[in-house]
Amino acid sequence: MDPKIDLCKRSQTGDREAFGDLYALYAxxxxxxxxxxxxxxxxxxxxxxxxxxxxxxxxxxxxxxxxFKAWLFKILSNTCKKHLGEKIRQRNTLVYDENIAPLVxxxxxxxxxxxDLKRAFEILSPDQRQIVALCVAEGYKSREVAEILGVRxxxxxxxLSRALQKMREExxxx
Amino acid sequence: xxxxxxxxxxxxxxxxxxxxxxxxxxxxxxxDVIVGKLNEKEIKxxxxxxxxxxxxxxxMAAALVVVIGAVSVYGFxxxxxxxxxxxxxxxxxxxxxxxxxxxQMKKRERRENLKDFRLNFSLGAQKxxxxxxxxxxxxxxxxxxxxxxxxxxxxxxxxNVQVKGVDEPDVLKNDGKYLYIVSTGGTSVDIYSAxxxxxxxxxxxxxxxxxxxxxxxxVFVKDKTLAVLGERRESTEDEDYVPGESPDTPYRxxxxxxxxISFCDIYDIGDTEKPKLVKTVEQDGSLITARRVxxxxxxxxxxxxDVFSKTLxxxxxxxxxxxxxxxxxxxxxxxxxxxxxPGYLVVSSINLNDPKAEPGKxxxxxxxxxxxxxxDGIFVARTVYKPKTEKNSGGDRADMAPIEIMEFSGRYVxxxxxxxxxxxxxxxxxxxxxxxxxxxxxxMDKHEGYFRIAxxxxxxxxxxxxxxxxNDKLETVGAVKNIAPGERIFGVRFMGEVAYVVTFEQTDPFxxxxxxxxxxxxxxxxxxxxxxxxxxxxxxxNLVLGIGQNGDDRGTLPGIKLSLFDxxxxxxxxxxxxxxxxxxxxxxxxxxxxxxxxxxxGTSFAIPVLNHGxxxxxxxxxxxxxxxxxxxxxxxxxxxxxxxxxxxxxxDGKIHPLVSYKEADRENSRAYDYEGIYRGTYIxxxxxxxxxxxxxxxNMADGKVLSSVENKDAVLYRDYEIVYD
Numbered sequence: 001m002d003p004k005i006d007l008c009k010r011s012q013t014g015d016r017e018a019f020g021d022l023y024a025l026y027a028x029x030x031x032x033x034x035x036x037x038x039x040x041x042x043x044x045x046x047x048x049x050x051x052x053x054x055x056x057x058x059x060x061x062x063x064x065x066x067x068f069k070a071w072l073f074k075i076l077s078n079t080c081k082k083h084l085g086e087k088i089r090q091r092n093t094l095v096y097d098e099n100i101a102p103l104v105x106x107x108x109x110x111x112x113x114x115x116d117l118k119r120a121f122e123i124l125s126p127d128q129r130q131i132v133a134l135c136v137a138e139g140y141k142s143r144e145v146a147e148i149l150g151v152r153x154x155x156x157x158x159x160l161s162r163a164l165q166k167m168r169e170e171x172x173x174x
Numbered sequence: 175x176x177x178x179x180x181x182x183x184x185x186x187x188x189x190x191x192x193x194x195x196x197x198x199x200x201x202x203x204x205x206d207v208i209v210g211k212l213n214e215k216e217i218k219x220x221x222x223x224x225x226x227x228x229x230x231x232x233x234m235a236a237a238l239v240v241v242i243g244a245v246s247v248y249g250f251x252x253x254x255x256x257x258x259x260x261x262x263x264x265x266x267x268x269x270x271x272x273x274x275x276x277x278q279m280k281k282r283e284r285r286e287n288l289k290d291f292r293l294n295f296s297l298g299a300q301k302x303x304x305x306x307x308x309x310x311x312x313x314x315x316x317x318x319x320x321x322x323x324x325x326x327x328x329x330x331x332x333x334n335v336q337v338k339g340v341d342e343p344d345v346l347k348n349d350g351k352y353l354y355i356v357s358t359g360g361t362s363v364d365i366y367s368a369x370x371x372x373x374x375x376x377x378x379x380x381x382x383x384x385x386x387x388x389x390x391x392x393v394f395v396k397d398k399t400l401a402v403l404g405e406r407r408e409s410t411e412d413e414d415y416v417p418g419e420s421p422d423t424p425y426r427x428x429x430x431x432x433x434x435i436s437f438c439d440i441y442d443i444g445d446t447e448k449p450k451l452v453k454t455v456e457q458d459g460s461l462i463t464a465r466r467v468x469x470x471x472x473x474x475x476x477x478x479x480d481v482f483s484k485t486l487x488x489x490x491x492x493x494x495x496x497x498x499x500x501x502x503x504x505x506x507x508x509x510x511x512x513x514x515x516p517g518y519l520v521v522s523s524i525n526l527n528d529p530k531a532e533p534g535k536x537x538x539x540x541x542x543x544x545x546x547x548x549x550d551g552i553f554v555a556r557t558v559y560k561p562k563t564e565k566n567s568g569g570d571r572a573d574m575a576p577i578e579i580m581e582f583s584g585r586y587v588x589x590x591x592x593x594x595x596x597x598x599x600x601x602x603x604x605x606x607x608x609x610x611x612x613x614x615x616x617x618m619d620k621h622e623g624y625f626r627i628a629x630x631x632x633x634x635x636x637x638x639x640x641x642x643x644x645n646d647k648l649e650t651v652g653a654v655k656n657i658a659p660g661e662r663i664f665g666v667r668f669m670g671e672v673a674y675v676v677t678f679e680q681t682d683p684f685x686x687x688x689x690x691x692x693x694x695x696x697x698x699x700x701x702x703x704x705x706x707x708x709x710x711x712x713x714x715x716n717l718v719l720g721i722g723q724n725g726d727d728r729g730t731l732p733g734i735k736l737s738l739f740d741x742x743x744x745x746x747x748x749x750x751x752x753x754x755x756x757x758x759x760x761x762x763x764x765x766x767x768x769x770x771x772x773x774x775x776g777t778s779f780a781i782p783v784l785n786h787g788x789x790x791x792x793x794x795x796x797x798x799x800x801x802x803x804x805x806x807x808x809x810x811x812x813x814x815x816x817x818x819x820x821x822x823x824x825x826d827g828k829i830h831p832l833v834s835y836k837e838a839d840r841e842n843s844r845a846y847d848y849e850g851i852y853r854g855t856y857i858x859x860x861x862x863x864x865x866x867x868x869x870x871x872x873n874m875a876d877g878k879v880l881s882s883v884e885n886k887d888a889v890l891y892r893d894y895e896i897v898y899d
Contacts, residue, residue: 020212053212114193116189137191
């Protein structure tokens, strides 16, 4: 049996260690997704933590262990929406957290890359960020992204193409 | 342009991968920290929300709804009366009325933005508590009946269409002498003289003059007329926009790049090598699709209006015009749906025989993305996502993600707009609505006055599929619901009094639905096999061919699967034969029926095949013999892209491979990276294939390459993700 499916089935029986091992396989991808959608390491860590705990609670309702990753992303994207909703309510205008990100990035060798990318994500709407992160980084098809985000595939395609045009300008501007 | 987008995608992907590799996970996300947290708070998985529980919740919701007399949607889940909508659509009275409507939508949109950053609107289902409406028969309509006896052998390949006599747009057209091919970047239409086949050459290349960015999507050829369809962008000035400037305008950048305008250029190809531009018809919006019935061409576009535009009063009227002169539609040509979104579905008609004539035009405030067309009517479907209205958070853990996200996170409904078509005239007839979302144009069909539509509703394990039968007022008169709970429709084909439906979760149930009695459709037969078919092609009254994905009882496996379904006893469908094209193979024909080529004789066909892993041969795995059938096992260790156009014959209830058409070897095999050969056609005894890299002519009988025209300045990528239809 695929070890992931095995881990998932064990998690469904309440095995927290197995769930931890399963989570470890996707932790970085989840964090990356939340980071670029929410624009702040702190918010991203909070969102991932909430989503992962919530996922463990709901894991019995997952009927297809093979779909675990997409399912986890669905929960995470809902959690991110919730965090963004709070941001909107606080009238924060969805600008990235300027003060914190550079500190985190300071030790990393690919710093310039991330700054570029961060800037390119900043100009996107929250749903465009989610679409780009899912389609481009995680490699999901528009139909799958539509399922994860609860929109129709055509919307995913049109928003993706608009987002990419926009990001292209930003990425080539420097 | 598309190549640039592809590059941008690649850049972002690389950067994001580098982020993943180089960026440390925050300490509080370390797996042991998370496990510690789960242990510390003694978090346990909650009991499974099973199907029964869901039904109960739904039933309670329905009871509640009856009391307060609100939306009747939940009646659906408990098998209540068919879902009905008020399909009345008004003609607009005046432009002032439309402007005021858009201003209301602007207010609503602002509200929605503050509440939820989604760009969808809750339309609110129309409640109806009347009895089943009577279906009225429409005798004079032309229907989609698959005529197995009337197959005539054509001397050249034609686009594989859904409805006989209704031509569909494509990137390759063939008139028996010349091939008309849209270049992979959408910048030109290239004309090749196809005969003699050993001296094929490019004789003309049509480009648009303007420096504006444009992209050609499709062509049509009818006698001495060539129609070139595509989109261009009309630049607008919007320089003072700053992202995030105000919470009112988070979507402004959607429209920053200018309006999309669909164009249809008509060329006189009396002298094929010197095409002459006769007329250009343009209309607001992105190109959805087009259809040709005889000399009449119908072009459909979807025009999204930017409600925050400073020039909203001008922008809110869709425009159609010819030769660069776009003018607003007359209000009498605009229909308004009951609770519209800020967008239009625009339909225009152009006579190819008399292109000088004024184009017919109509618009419906609404939208659309899939179209089904018969000789006398167009049905356009638009799937709308309706976000969940009530918030159900997980028990008392209100700070967590909602517990039932897998259960009820909104729903899809599909609106249908029906236009009647007559040469020179498009009339809006009516609209209807059904629960669920459609797969593609094959999800719709009209037969003996009734319109039938197949949809999937719900998500994940709560999905199930339905077939609705609607009368000519687009009122639901009958339905089969709850087909394959937990699965989605992957392929569907209506054939007269039956419908074939393929749903998929882990195995591929093939359903036969009896639609003889429109008010009482029922499931006739069912077959479960591994993998799935996404395109169903009728061979004759007893055989249906399915093209799809290989699989086993746990899910999908690599490889194209060709299935031959024996439906002679509709209560007991059988898989008469199965052929797996092994390796990491895929075919465009799975998702685009226009890539499927009917070969002469009615029992042979060909499809493009792309193999990502194997260079030598195409190993087949038959239903019985497997690799012992004399075909080589996949050749390991020489990983490369292999692309070919493969023909097959259906004989004695079996699928037999015929000929493999392979382009001549060349250095720039990078051209295959994206999709390899994507279309093929034939003229007489010759087969022609098209890839980004070359157009190649072969002997039909043995696959010998006769001549080839390489495309030196090929745009090597064709990004399907941003192509519509």
